[in-house]
Amino acid sequence: MKNKNKKTVMSPAPSSVQKRKLIPKKTITSIEKNPEKLESEEVVKPSLSCVRRLPSYLQLLRALQADGHEYVSGTVLASVHHLAPVIVRKDLAFTGVTGTPRIGFQVTELIAAIERFLGWDNQNKAVLVGVGNLGSALLGYHGFENFGLQIVACFDNDPMKIDTWIRGCKVHSLDQLPRFIRRSHIVLGVLTVPAEAAQKTAERMVESGLLGIWNFTSVKLAVPANVVTQKEDLAEGLAVLSHRMQHVSKTLAIQQ
Amino acid sequence: MKNKNKKTVMSPAPSSVQKRKLIPKKTITSIEKNPEKLESEEVVKPSLSCVRRLPSYLQLLRALQADGHEYVSGTVLASVHHLAPVIVRKDLAFTGVTGTPRIGFQVTELIAAIERFLGWDNQNKAVLVGVGNLGSALLGYHGFENFGLQIVACFDNDPMKIDTWIRGCKVHSLDQLPRFIRRSHIVLGVLTVPAEAAQKTAERMVESGLLGIWNFTSVKLAVPANVVTQKEDLAEGLAVLSHRMQHVSKTLAIQQ
DNA sequence: AATATATTGATATAAATATATCCATATGAA
DNA sequence: TTCATATGGATATATTTATATCAATATATT
Numbered sequence: 333m334k335n336k337n338k339k340t341v342m343s344p345a346p347s348s349v350q351k352r353k354l355i356p357k358k359t360i361t362s363i364e365k366n367p368e369k370l371e372s373e374e375v376v377k378p379s380l381s382c383v384r385r386l387p388s389y390l391q392l393l394r395a396l397q398a399d400g401h402e403y404v405s406g407t408v409l410a411s412v413h414h415l416a417p418v419i420v421r422k423d424l425a426f427t428g429v430t431g432t433p434r435i436g437f438q439v440t441e442l443i444a445a446i447e448r449f450l451g452w453d454n455q456n457k458a459v460l461v462g463v464g465n466l467g468s469a470l471l472g473y474h475g476f477e478n479f480g481l482q483i484v485a486c487f488d489n490d491p492m493k494i495d496t497w498i499r500g501c502k503v504h505s506l507d508q509l510p511r512f513i514r515r516s517h518i519v520l521g522v523l524t525v526p527a528e529a530a531q532k533t534a535e536r537m538v539e540s541g542l543l544g545i546w547n548f549t550s551v552k553l554a555v556p557a558n559v560v561t562q563k564e565d566l567a568e569g570l571a572v573l574s575h576r577m578q579h580v581s582k583t584l585a586i587q588q
Numbered sequence: 589m590k591n592k593n594k595k596t597v598m599s600p601a602p603s604s605v606q607k608r609k610l611i612p613k614k615t616i617t618s619i620e621k622n623p624e625k626l627e628s629e630e631v632v633k634p635s636l637s638c639v640r641r642l643p644s645y646l647q648l649l650r651a652l653q654a655d656g657h658e659y660v661s662g663t664v665l666a667s668v669h670h671l672a673p674v675i676v677r678k679d680l681a682f683t684g685v686t687g688t689p690r691i692g693f694q695v696t697e698l699i700a701a702i703e704r705f706l707g708w709d710n711q712n713k714a715v716l717v718g719v720g721n722l723g724s725a726l727l728g729y730h731g732f733e734n735f736g737l738q739i740v741a742c743f744d745n746d747p748m749k750i751d752t753w754i755r756g757c758k759v760h761s762l763d764q765l766p767r768f769i770r771r772s773h774i775v776l777g778v779l780t781v782p783a784e785a786a787q788k789t790a791e792r793m794v795e796s797g798l799l800g801i802w803n804f805t806s807v808k809l810a811v812p813a814n815v816v817t818q819k820e821d822l823a824e825g826l827a828v829l830s831h832r833m834q835h836v837s838k839t840l841a842i843q844q
Numbered sequence: 845a846a847t848a849t850a851t852t853g854a855t856a857t858a859a860a861t862a863t864a865t866c867c868a869t870a871t872g873a874a
Numbered sequence: 875t876t877c878a879t880a881t882g883g884a885t886a887t888a889t890t891t892a893t894a895t896c897a898a899t900a901t902a903t904t
Contacts (some may be wrong), residue, residue, distance in 0.1 A: 383831045387823035387852065391806050405851065413808050418893060433851045434900040451830045469725025476717075479823045480830065519833070539876060544833045546826065550647050550731075552669050560830035560836055564822065567643035567735050570802065573818035574641045574707045574736065577775070577800045580816055644896065674863060677882065689881045690870040731860060 347406050364562045369407035378426040381449075385423055387479060388413055394478075414524040450569045452480030458546075461533055462525030463493055463503050466548055470522060471499040481523065485512060505535070510540040519543040527551050534561075614834060634682040637807055639706075641679055646702045650734075653695045661692035708736030713774050714802075716742040717789055718781030719749055719759050722804055727755040727779060739778065742769060762789070766796040775799040783807050790817075 355373050365452055378513055404425065410417040424437065427445035431437040447453045459481050460467055461585055470476075471486060488494060489506040504512065512518075520541040525533045530551035535544060538559050545561045553561045645665055652660055662680065666673040680693065683701035687693040692768035703709045716723055716739050726732075727742060744750060745762040752759050760768065761819045768774075777798040781789045793801060794815050803809055809817045 333634065345706055378831075380828060381891070383746075383827050384824040387827045388806070388808070390812075391823070407851075416893065417851090421890095422892090425853075431852055432900070433853085433898070434849080434853070434902090449831075450827050451834045454828070465725060465728040469782060472721040472725075476826065478820070479591070479826050481826060517787060520829075537831045544829055545835070547828055550644075558836060560829060560832045562825050562832070565643065566732070566820065567647070568640040568679045569818050570732065570735050571643045571706050571807045572636060573802055574712070574814060575634075575705075576816045576818070579669050580799070580814060613897075637861070663881075673861065673881090675861095678862090687882050688870070689868070689883085690872090690879080692881070 335441055338484050341443070342485075342548075378423070382423045382426060385413070385419075386414070386450060389420070389423070390445070391478075393439055393443045393446070396403070397443060401438045403432075404442070406431065407429040408436070425426060449587070450480070455482050456480050456520055457482050457484045457516065458522055459484065459509070459512070459518055460501075460524060461488070461506065461509070461537060462523060462529070463474040463488040463498055467522075467524035468498050468547075470524060471501050472552055482519070483529060484516070484518070489510075506536065509536065510527065513540040515540060522546045522548065522550045524551075590839060602681040626661075629664060634679070639670070641669070641675075642683070642702050642706060645676070645679070646699060647734075649695055649699045649702070657695055659688075659692045660695055662687065664692070684748070703736070706736070710775055711738050712736050712782045713738050713772065714778055715740065715765070715768070715774055715798075716757075716775040716778040716780060717744070717762065717765070717793060718779060718785075719744045719746075719754055720780060720782065723778075723780035724754050726780060726804075727757050737776070740772070745830065746828070762792065765792065769798060776802070778802045778804065778810075780804045806832045 340510045341343055342553070369472075374402065382488075391408060392412055393404065406420040409415075420506045421431075424431070424442065424445075427442070427449040429437055429442050429445045444453070450494070452544045455477070458481055463471070463486050471483060471571045476483070483501070485504060486498065486501045487504045487506045487509050493503045495569060519542060521537045521544070523530065523534060523537065523545050527550050528577065530547070530549035531553060534545055534553045534555060543559055545555065545559065547561050549563075550565065552563065555561055600720065601815045647666055648665060649660065653719050658760035662676040663673045665671075666676040669676075673714045677687075680687070680698065680701075683698070685698050685707040687695055700709070711733070714737055715728060719727070719742050723742065723744075727739060732739070739757070741747040741760060742754065742757045742763050743762045749759045750761045768844070775798060777791060777800070779793065779794045783806050787809060788810060790801055790803070790809045794811055797834065799809065799815055801809065801815065803817050805819075806823070808819065811817055
């Protein structure tokens with residue numbers, strides 16, 4: 333049942349399914365290796381929105397896979413997520429997969445491609461700093477493990493909390509952080525301390541060697557250029573919701 | 589270090605500070621009331637990104653207010669949030685406030701304007717449905733009250749949970765929802781049930797009369813047009829973080 | 845076999861968003 | 875007073891993102 337165009341590992345398509353021949357794509361790697369990079373040959377990078385959409389495709393793809401589906405069209409992915417099919421196709425193109433006209437994309441291949449693209453093909457270990465309300469909730473929420481993230485230790489500097497167990501995780505003193513990070517080669521931290529402590533704690537995390545901070549505080553962190561921070565602010569979503577609700581009720585009031 | 593121009597409540601500018609005269613802005617209302625709406629006179633709506641940024645300004649403004657600052661320039665707001673000053677000025681313009689050259693914006697006025705714009709000037713009551721890990725975390729997290737949201741009741745359909753108290757909130761049976769909503773005139777619901785139950789539960793919420801659903805599940809909800817849903821997906825932020833970290837490490841590897 | 849159709853991937857266009865530029869103005873300094 | 879400067883607001887431009895369009899192609903249908 334193997335395709336004659338050998339696709340090494342991933343994609344044993346049904347015998348009759350033939351991949352469309354492609355004009356070789358300019359990949360980031362090829363451009364970066366090429367010193368005489370021309371202005372006209374722009375490197376097309378995925379938009380932020382594209383990256384944000386990928387997990388939702390992934391989630392649906394896994395459900396399809398569990399359901400025994402082998403192929404899925406961009407059209408289907410699009411309709412579930414209320415998106416235009418073109419958007420899905422363009423998003424998926426960034427992961428490097430190619431679909432087959434009239435057939436769609438191979439589910440398994442697509443899952444692997446998205447995971448690889450996002451760096452979720454290996455489980456990334458992380459520490460969590462700040463075991464308050466939100467912190468302990470995140471500790472208890474194991475959903476991130478579907479997204480390549482595993483929280484393996486937590487830290488706090490409240491003496492009352494240190495050495496207690498929260499959601500199956502022993503709370504360590506923040507002083508232990510540098511040693512722990514160095515020993516474990518962890519690069520990612522989840523920051524869930526109160527706003528007042530955010531910047532200072534982030535600095536300690538950076539000093540300890542973390543290269544990425546998932547920031548659940550309301551503070552915009554100042555960090556060195558080699559450190560990536562991602563601010564997760566629930567107020568943003570709430571603002572959009574509130575604003576849209578206002579708009580809907582206004583519209584309805586006018587129509588009546 | 590208080591300013592000598594004592595402020596009453598809202599916005600009496602200091603005698604010498606004179607607001608710039610403005611070309612009257614086309615407001616949504618004026619256009620909508622005007623039947624011969626021209627194509628050229630477009631209604632400029634705030635972008636989604638603008639709405640998402642407003643809460644962060646609000647947060648900073650409150651801190652400034654607590655610190656006794658009476659005025660703040662867009663430049664300052666911008667630098668804290670690592671944004672271009674123009675963006676801040678344009679964002680703030682949507683709330684209807686006007687600043688004063690060389691002075692900036694009046695903090696109190698700006699806070700009120702943003703709150704009004706987002707509908708956060710009155711506390712909006714909400715119910716929470718699904719008292720699992722995430723649900724109970726959100727119940728315990730009272731930070732939303734700064735953003736006009738107050739969760740006043742919670743519901744679940746697990747008999748083991750019903751009538752217990754979680755984070756100071758009594759868990760009601762989901763069957764009670766319609767009656768509760770009707771009695772209390774609540775329009776907003778927070779959905780924190782497992783993915784499998786999401787769509788069905790959302791339908792019950794809509795039938796009960798809710799007009800907005802803040803959706804913390806991984807499911808894209810299908811709801812009637814008059815209902816607003818906002819999907820809050822932590823995986824999105826994690827995807828951006830992972831992707832950016834990959835990119836940074838690649839870049840550094842190349843530079844070395 | 846011939847034709848119709850769903851689909852992908854590429855290119856082209858449109859829309860949304862961000863950024864640059866300019867001018868008016870309020871303040872402080874010379 | 876006069877001038878320099880920081881700032882807001884408006885307009886213009888650039889960039890990014892989304893959408894439309896179309897040729898190529900694999901399958902199903904007639």
